[in-house]
Structure formats: structure tokens, C-alpha cells
Amino acid sequence: MAIADDISLVRAAQNGDLDAFNKLVLTHEELAYNLAVRILNDEAAAEDATQLAFISAFRSLKGYRGGSVRAWLLRMVTNACYDELRRRKRRPTTPLEPESRDDQEEVESPQWLADDAPSPEESFDQVELEQAIQHCLEDLPCDFRIVVVMVDVEGLNYQEVSQATQKPLGTIKSRLARARLKLRNCLQGFWELLPEKFRHGIEEQA
Amino acid sequence: MKTQLSPHDWTLLSSYLDGQLPARQKKHLDERLSTSVDLRLGLEELRQMRQVLRSTPRRKVPHHFTLTHAMFAENAPRPNLWRPVFSISSLVSLLMLTCLFMSKFVPLGASAPRMDAPQMQVVEKVVEAQPTAEIIQWGVSPGQGGGGSEVDGKGGAGPLSMQVDSPQDFAATMAPEPQVTESLPSDQTLTFAEKSMDMTATLEPIVTPTVVVDLEKPPARVGESGNEPTVGPLILGIPPMEEQGILMKTEQPASTPLPLRKLPSLTIIEVALLLVTLSTGLAALLVGRKRS
Secondary structure (H helix, E strand, O other): OOHHHHHHHHHHHHOOOHHHHHHHHHHHHHHHHHHHHHHHOOHHHHHHHHHHHHHHHHHOHHHOOOOOHHHHHHHHHHHHHHHHHHHHHHOOOOOOOOEOOOOOOEOOOOHHHOOOOOOHHHHHHHHHHHHHHHHHHHHOOHHHHHHHHHHHHOOOOHHHHHHHHOOOHHHHHHHHHHHHHHHHHHHHHHHHHOOHHHHHHHHHHO | OOOOOOHHHHHHHHHHHOOOOOHHHHHHHHHHHHHOHHHHHHHHHHHHHHHHHHOOOOOOOOOOOOOOHHHHHHHOOOOOOHHHHHHHHHHHHHHHHHHHHHOOOOOOOOOOOOOOOHHHOOOOOOOOOOOOOOOOOOOOOOOOOOOOOOOOOOOOOOOOOOOOOOHHHHHHHHOOOOOOOOOOOHHHOOOHHHHOOOOOOOOOOOOOOOOOOOOOOOOOOOOOOOOOOOOOOOOOOOOOHHHOOOOOOOOOOOOOOOOOOOOOOHHHHHHHHHHHHHHHHHHHHHHHHHHO
16 A cells, blocks of 8 residues: 555544544554564464554554654554563563363463464474574564564565664664674574575575 | 674675665675675675565464454543643743733833823923113111111111202212113223212211122122122012022923832742743643653
8 A cells, every 4th residue: 555545544544534544454454463473472462562552553643743654553563562571571471381181281282382284294394494583583682673573574664664663774774783693693503494495505605 | 604794794784785875885895795705695694584584474463453433432532631721821921921021121101191290391491581670789787778678677767867969969869870781891890889989978988889790791699799698688579589590490300200110029920930831831742742
């Protein structure tokens, strides 16, 4: 959807048009949710954060001053993720494991952890790689993680990231470079998980 | 696979990869890339890592995050009443402060038309020197002057003895001296003593006052020369001595503006208004920012 359409929808929503706002939500909800998942590494928390972000955006419609609507919405998402991360830091939680009714032992492979992919063999490498990437992303500082996810995963440009994070462009460049360097060092430990075409390419260069 | 690149090189490569490097730096880096294997290897690693990250599957949203009408009603942006209250308060207090400040330079009541009473008008009235009769006191001894000489309560008619040969001489003696009305040269200044040298009338040895009439000057006032008594007799119809020959200047006090009313604790009021202005303005600003 063009930027002009986004802005016109925002203007309509500012006048109380709920349908216009919901069109914006439908347009950007996948991006918002994926960003939250990458940042939080928790689907349920990402779901809550995304919903809170859209509610916050609706409340802050009057504060929209122009520019990229997508970046404005992602700012709400990152703020919601920051809130969730701070809450986790204050009150760390341990994920509950289901217990069998008979011997009160933890079930190692609960049903909800089962992979729903149609072909586990084909997607095994991909899942492993994704887990490795997520692991490396989680090792990054939060500020670095947000920048590298926005640029390298979601494909935003520097200006949008700068607007979404409210940081100068130079800060974005610096954080992105350092985040990529850390990510590169981390992913070297999962070298065997990389797709074959990448492995061959890099081995040849080495 | 280890490359020996500095953090600055990695920053340059990262920006180069995304096409965010300025033209001059890009040209310089292109030259370095053509010669440095480490730089080329680092750039390739970054490019492939970015491809890997972008190739990760996207998650599907578990449900739509659209807002319902209930959520709309619950989260509808409420009008913030505090901001206009703070803004108006700040504006009003600023206006009051400005008026108070300006009142220091504008006198109170200046706007009302000033109705001066007639007696308050500035009148510079030049009283023309009217030809008043020259008053010459011939003597201050009791009973030596004319009828008006009331000194020591003896009345005007003092003991006077004179010898006259004829009624004409008496008449000549008693005739009033003609008033000199024209200016005479200084050497022709006459004295009344000289004029009376021919008189045969023998008066008591009197100290004839030598009244030099300098016609170029206004006639001296009685009591001004120092020889005369300071307090002369008042003659009806003749202005008092103090006012003879004075260019009367009826000088009334100018219609000065009304004095400023001294407002008590004016500074305290100003400071208080300034504080109110600043605090309410700041509060309005903060409330507005919080909303946005």
C-alpha cells in the first residue's frame, strides 16, 4: 500500500473512522507481529505486545505528525516490546512444563511443541537454522537486536529505523554494524546449519 | 575465514552493503576493495548473512489485531481538558503581567481627558506698567509729610512753620512738582534740593532726601532704596509697595499629572504573575507532549 494511502487512512482514523484504522492494522500487522516475535522470542508475548501496540497507536493518533506510517506503527511495537522486556527483567519467569497426571513428571515433548510443518525432513534444516538465528539474536543487546531485525530481517531502510527508534541515523549505522559483526561471530558456531549454497560460497572464499 | 578488519572497516562495509555510504567514501572504499582481500571477504560475509536473515520464514499472525467497537469505545482518545486550562491560564496571567508592566510607563489617569479648572491655567499676565504716581516721601519724621503720614499716631498734620512772602510764593511752594516724564541726560539730573534752592520758605532743618530720578530706569519703588522706611504707608488706590512696578506674573501651579499611586507590593504581584505564567505554560507543554 502506498504511503499516501497510509496517511489518508490515518487522517480518517483521526476523525474517528474505526474502519480506516483497522485497514491500517490489517496492512501492517504481520510486520508488527514478526518484529515482536524476533525481539521477544516468544509468540504469546509477541501477540500481546502487538495488540497493545495497535491500541497504543489508536490512542496516539492525534500525535501522528506525518512521515512513514509504518515506522510510526513499528515505534509503538518496539515500545511495547521494551515494556515487556523490562517487565521480564523485574519479574523473571520460568516457562511451565506440563506434568503427567500419574507420576507428576514433566512431559519432555508436550503436544504444543510438536512441529506442524507438513514435511519435517525438508524443513528440519530450516527450523534449526531459524532457531540458531533466534539464539544469536537473543544474545545481542536489545538496542542492537531491534536495529538488525528491522534492517536485515524486515527489510526497512535506515530512515524508517531511525524514525521508529527515534535515534539519529549515525547511531543506526553504528549499531547495525556492530550487531552484524556480533551476529556473524555467533553464526559461525552454527556453520553446519547454514544452507549449502552459503556454505560453499564462503568456503570457496576462505 | 578470519579477517583482520577494524570496527571502522566493518561499519564502512555495513553501510556500503546497504548503499548508505556517501559517494566520496564509497569511491574510496571501492579502491580499497579492489586491493584488499580481507575487505572483500568481510563484505561477502555480511551480504550472505543478510540473505540468511531475510530468508527466514515469516510467522503468520495468530489472529487479526483489529480493534472492535468495544475496544474503540474503551480506548477512544479522550479530550484532555487540562491543556486548554493551563494554556488559557498562562495566557491570562501573561496579559496581566504585561498590563502591569506597561502601567509603569503610562501614568494612571492619562487616558481620561484632563479638565483643568480655570484657575489652574497657566497665565502669564504682563501687567503693563501703568503710569502710577510717583510716591516720594519727603520725610519720615513725624508730622513732616503730607496728609497721609500717619506715624506715631500723630495724624498727617504735623507742626509746620513756614514763611512765605506772598501767596504766589506759597502757591509755588505748595504746588506739586511736575513729574518728569522724559528722559534727561545724566548730567542734567536734577535734584529736588536744587529746585528748591530758590525757595525762601524756610523749613526746619530737614534732611532733604535726595531723590535721584533716573528716568532711564523705572522709578524706584518706595522702600527699595534703603533710605526709606521699609514699611511705607498705604495709600488708597495705590497698589502696595511690594507690588508696585512688578510685572505681575500670575503664576499658577502647572497642571501637573496626578502622582502615581504607589501600589503596594507591586513587585510581589509581578513575580507571582510571572511564576504563574511560567508554571502553567510549562504544564500545558508537558501535558501536550504526554498526549502526543
